[in-house]
Amino acid sequence: MRYEFHPEALEEYRQAALWYAERESELALQFIGSVEDAIKRVVDAPSRWRVIEEDVRRCLTRIFPYAVLYTIETNFLLIVAVMHCSREPAYWRLRVGNR
Numbered sequence: 001m002r003y004e005f006h007p008e009a010l011e012e013y014r015q016a017a018l019w020y021a022e023r024e025s026e027l028a029l030q031f032i033g034s035v036e037d038a039i040k041r042v043v044d045a046p047s048r049w050r051v052i053e054e055d056v057r058r059c060l061t062r063i064f065p066y067a068v069l070y071t072i073e074t075n076f077l078l079i080v081a082v083m084h085c086s087r088e089p090a091y092w093r094l095r096v097g098n099r
Contacts, residue, residue, distance in 0.1 A: 031066075
């Protein structure tokens, strides 16, 4: 199944990767690999991950304190957030209403 990023989700993913890159380039690569692995797990089994609110599901990344939040649409998965798990947990809710 294909996936798409909500524009704000893609930007927060980019910003998080840049934050890690500013600290250490290898750390940024590990972060990107961790998020990409979570996305692959979601694509492989979209219904496997827990619903956290309405139709939004969450897949945690490994090692890093992030989660990929997504919805299952008719022909694709919509990634609504690449969320840091310790910050402002509900900020992404406005994105779900703007699909």
